Amino acid sequence: MTSVPRPGLRAVEPYAPPQLDVKARLNTNECPYPLPEAFREDLARAISGLDLNRYPSREADELRARIADLHGHAPEGTWCANGSNEVLQQLLQAYGGPSRRALTFEPTYAMHARIAWATNTAVVRRDLTEPWTLRPFDLEYPSTARADVVFVCSPNNPTGNAQPVEVIERLAERTHALVILDEAYAEFGGSSAIPLLERCPNLVVVRTFSKAFALAGARLGYCLAAPEVVEDLRRVRLPYHLSALTQAAGLVALDHRDDALAILDAVREQRDRILATLPGLGAEVFPSDANFVLFRPSRPADQVWRGLLDLGVLVRDFTELIPQALRVTAGTPDEVDLFLSALEEVVT
Ligand SMILES: *Cc1c(COP(=O)(O)O)cnc(C)c1O
Numbered sequence: 103m104t105s106v107p108r109p110g111l112r113a114v115e116p117y118a119p120p121q122l123d124v125k126a127r128l129n130t131n132e133c134p135y136p137l138p139e140a141f142r143e144d145l146a147r148a149i150s151g152l153d154l155n156r157y158p159s160r161e162a163d164e165l166r167a168r169i170a171d172l173h174g175h176a177p178e179g180t181w182c183a184n185g186s187n188e189v190l191q192q193l194l195q196a197y198g199g200p201s202r203r204a205l206t207f208e209p210t211y212a213m214h215a216r217i218a219w220a221t222n223t224a225v226v227r228r229d230l231t232e233p234w235t236l237r238p239f240d241l242e243y244p245s246t247a248r249a250d251v252v253f254v255c256s257p258n259n260p261t262g263n264a265q266p267v268e269v270i271e272r273l274a275e276r277t278h279a280l281v282i283l284d285e286a287y288a289e290f291g292g293s294s295a296i297p298l299l300e301r302c303p304n305l306v307v308v309r310t311f312s313k314a315f316a317l318a319g320a321r322l323g324y325c326l327a328a329p330e331v332v333e334d335l336r337r338v339r340l341p342y343h344l345s346a347l348t349q350a351a352g353l354v355a356l357d358h359r360d361d362a363l364a365i366l367d368a369v370r371e372q373r374d375r376i377l378a379t380l381p382g383l384g385a386e387v388f389p390s391d392a393n394f395v396l397f398r399p400s401r402p403a404d405q406v407w408r409g410l411l412d413l414g415v416l417v418r419d420f421t422e423l424i425p426q427a428l429r430v431t432a433g434t435p436d437e438v439d440l441f442l443s444a445l446e447e448v449v450t
Contacts, residue, residue: 117216125414126437131259131287131394133316134433135365141358148350158346161336165344165352169324172356173296178329182344182352186286186310186323190217193306193325195338197251197280198223205249207236209261209423211284214253223251233388234261236269244277252277255284257292260420260429262390264292271295274302280331281305289314289366290373291391296326303328311355313393315362320351369393373432376442383445398426400449409448415441 119129137145159165162182170180183189194217198204204218205226218225226247228240236254244252254273256265274281285307288294296307306327312318322344325332355362376395380387384400399406403426407419415437418429430441 114219117213119418120416122411122416124411124416126433126440127416128431128433128437128441129416129418129429130318131313131392131431132318133313133365133369133393134431134437135316135368137316138358138361141354141361144357145351145354148354149347152346152350154346156346157342158344158349160342162344162349165349165356166324168353168356170326172359173326175296175299175326176329179299179327179332180324181327181332181335182322182324182349183339184323184344184348185312185321186284186308186325187213187217188321188343189308189323189325189335190214190282190284191221192335192338193280193282193308193331194218194221194223194251196331196334202250203248204251204253205244205247205279206253207234207240209234209420210253210255211259211286212423214255214282214284218251234258234263236265236273238272241269241273241276244273244279244281249277249279252279252281253284254281255286256295257287257290257391259284259286259392260394260396260418260423260427262388262392262394262396264391267293267295267298270305271298271302274298274305277304279304282308284308286310286313287392289363290370290393299326299328303330306331311352314366315355315359316365317351317355320348320355322348322352322355369432372435372438375438376430376432379442380445383442383449385445385449394429394431396420396424396427396429399428399445402426403428406445406448410441410444413440413444413447415444417441 166180167177170177198221200222203224208227208229215225308325311322386398388396403421420427
């Protein structure tokens, strides 16, 4: 007998950007630099001291306290999970679900709508127009759409623009929905909405160790919210969801936070170099507060994507979401050299 999955499941493709072995992997916004030797040594020491025969700290108390401290937020309002994507999933398990609605402002991170769908939450999409800033009438949309959850991403992936904090505040004030603000790129630019948490109990700010902390492989993300929201997440999380290995990696990463932050300037420098150079190659660029740049090359984007790949440079093709648009991650100076020379070759 064959079994039948939920209706519509097989119409959906797995979320799977290519993981190719090329010279410059500039398609998933990772930190291009390996972790420093001192971090590796401390991590090895921390891991060798773990009692892996025992379950990990169920509430990840130490890690949550350290993250809370970092942001001057209450530990009871701080929550960690396996990547910010799992934080988002838990938020949707608690605040979405059957007969509930999630609103997205498109174009944005595809996982928001995907996680809503996966948790049986209806998705309402509102298209923003270039330059993708929320305008006053967009702020009324959560009410008119009767949304239970609203996603905002700032700085936004894939467009790179940040929303002003005052706009986030007005959005949160005008709705009863849970406003999930994805700040995966906040360390690179824009202003954080974390100071709003005190007066906006329906706001959740979601952060990740995957980008600025150079720890994509460890799978660690967190959110800051009102303690009641974190209590709700504890009701849906799996017991011991965050392994002792992950908790240890997070604590060591926090010890080495200054090293991680020191890399940010180098990454921003390469981003600004891409922004400054692309117009000379005939491309249209969009301002970016993140570690990537969205651009429109002067020749058909799908051909340019392929041509770059043939020269060993993998960028992200966003043409299905935004006409003619490609996104490139700010890599090391060498990777950016390679990208710029490959692009020149492909478009001339
Ligand atoms: C990369 C990214 C994340 C990170 O997800 P993790 O699960 O923490 O690796 C989250 N949100 C956005 C918008 C991203 O681009």
